[in-house]
Amino acid sequence: MDDWRKQDPNYEHEKRKYERPVPSRDFLVECLGGEEAPLTLEALCERLGIRDEGDVEALHRRLQAMARDGQLVENRRGSFGVADRMDLVRGRVIGHPDGFGFLVPEDNSDDVFLSPREMRRLLHGDRALVRVRGYDRRGRREGAVVSVLERNTEQVVGRYVRESGVAFVVPDNRRISQDVLIPGKYGRRAHDGQIVVAEILEQPSKRSQPIGRIREVLGDHMAPGMEIDTAIRSHGIPHRWPQAVKEEKRAFGRRVPEGAKEGREDLRELPLVTIDGEDAKDFDDAVYCEPSADGWKLLVAIADVSHYVAPDSAVDGEARQRGNSVYFPGRVVPMLPEVLSNGLCSLNPRVDRLCMVCAMEVAHDGRVTRSGFFEGVMRSRARLTYREVAQAVVDRDPAVQRRLERVLPDLENLHAVYRALRRAREGRGAIDMDSTETEIIFGPERKIERIVAVERTDAHRLIEECMIAANVEAARFLLDHRVPTLFRVHDKPAPDRVAELRQFLGEFGLKLEGGDEPEPRHFARVLEAARGREETHLIQTVLMRTMTRAAYSPDNVGHFGLALDAYTHFTSPIRRYPDLLVHRAIRTVLRGGARDLPYRRGELENLGVACSMTEQRADEATRDAEDWLKCEYMMDKVGETFPGIIVGVTSFGVFVELSGIYVTGLVHVTALRNDYYHFDPVGQRLRGERSGHTYRLGDPLTVQVARVDLDERKIDFEPVESAPSKEGDRRRSRRSGPGRGKRR
8 A cells, every 4th residue: 555645535534633644543443454463553654655753653643542442452562453353342341239240342242241350450331342261151251351441430439438447438339349448648538437439549450459539528328419419429420510611601691692593594483382391491392383285394493502512612522521411300410501501502482592493294194205404593482391281282171271372273283293103103113112200209308208100191292203203304314415423223132032032922822923033013013912911011021121222323223112214313402412413413414514524433433332321321320319219218118018019020039119109129039938939031930939829020019118228229028928829820810701911
């Protein structure tokens, strides 16, 4: 290769970005991947025709950066090779409370088991490169750590403990199984038993535990709000604005500048409305619908965050770190400063706001026959809630209809187009599973008064379908213009999970069609066949556990659950960073710069991994805070008896959710007396060896609260009734009578 500049398709981009351009990352991976063996820097320079000393040094720095990121590996001889060709796997580490862990590969291959010995030098969330050295007795890939690519944990939050002159912090995050040692001079601020934040001074190694110092004392264990303060710090969620962000946000102001409205389509006379929950403070989507000759014209207007947040600005950098807003009970950690999230970028009523608009023509059968995007300026006509919209268009409440009479015709149109979109969704076989969302109601001093189920109405589904339609059109728009972006991908279930599901369904006389690769419609048919049966909840739960987790990726593999060939996130740029990236990509096309792409392939891959991680981090943090609050709520209920439903079955017991309270606890297998119980993973049950009694997923079970452990976020129950039935009795019950499965 005489001159790499003629071969690298990204050369022009590198030339604009750097004073001394070097081969792009993608090009280097391609070059090294085609070699028979790793190359030294000198050999690679000879291949590429690079001779200038400055260029050689710049290339060396890039190779080392790629090695740090895990794209390349530098061996002991100083040669560089592609990790994928060296039986090396890179990914994120998921720790387990018992000391072992797993590497979740970035290439979506099977997880790699990491023994407690390998986990000594790792903490949960670290990014690592491992060598697959074989398979364990369970058939799992087993790995050895080659290098730690990126440390995830710079601080831990937990309880400060002093024993026998030795001080340490027991991490609140149970996935971090190593205590953090605190040398004497670094722990003077804390008292035994307090909740503290420890800064990691030395990361763990093969021979030593992590070492840290007390950075912050949060306070006593049961202080109000401690559960959220602990979860934020335990999961490393950024929650303080850096000084650079504080300085930048002062320039935003409170009103949209007149100059920013120029060149945009004026929608201020159009009765766009926002529909959100009663407690919502940031409104990033507004909708409007009117009849057309062949159906409806639907407009979805989204807050134009990309106008205010420029790439590489301080606000953008912080939003990228946060990845998304995190919604705790009664508190939000926003992705953007409030001057944007609750101000300039929130589509508040009766004020001018900049927006990015998806305009769609929807046919009577729910197909989107035409769509387009444009930049606009709008003025929301009303801030509506799900409750009042449902009362107006579903319940037909006269009083609510009178109050909303100015926008009622538009709401009727929205409800009509929703029904059409819903029919189209059902027609393509999308998987639709009902799940119960809960809300924690607080009383004085932030003590839980009750936990209630959130009612899901047609108003919720209306907004959901409109947003899905806009997201689909955004994906199609960028694909049509060949602009790289982050897709919201949901891969098909793994074959082994499908096989287990089929075996499970067979016990109920149900069949999953579709051969080796069933499609979403086949899963939807199973749910439809199960509807109305007493095992509906059980079947839905097992089917849901068969599915993979949705993620962000530049590779468009479609969205299995929604039965869509292409899907992205466009509708929530206030609270999700991937949506902001999609807005920037759309704006690039609208302004005629489709060739001047905002992001390259390698950068999008890293962003996809990062945004998927921050989403999962937010889920785990909110779950931890809710578990803390629920434990606190149950502490004065030890000894009380409640009816419940079995929502999980494992080899060590069954998890029971208390009916009407939505708190889950464990009935340990040792609490199931008078028999030995064995776990059947296919049937999702524990079965008594002698009696034949079973505890199955979805069975009712009355329990007594035996113990509440706030530190471990664990609630233990004991059964106060015998197992539901013998297996033979259960089968006879399912076969008897023409109305079987209709009991309520």
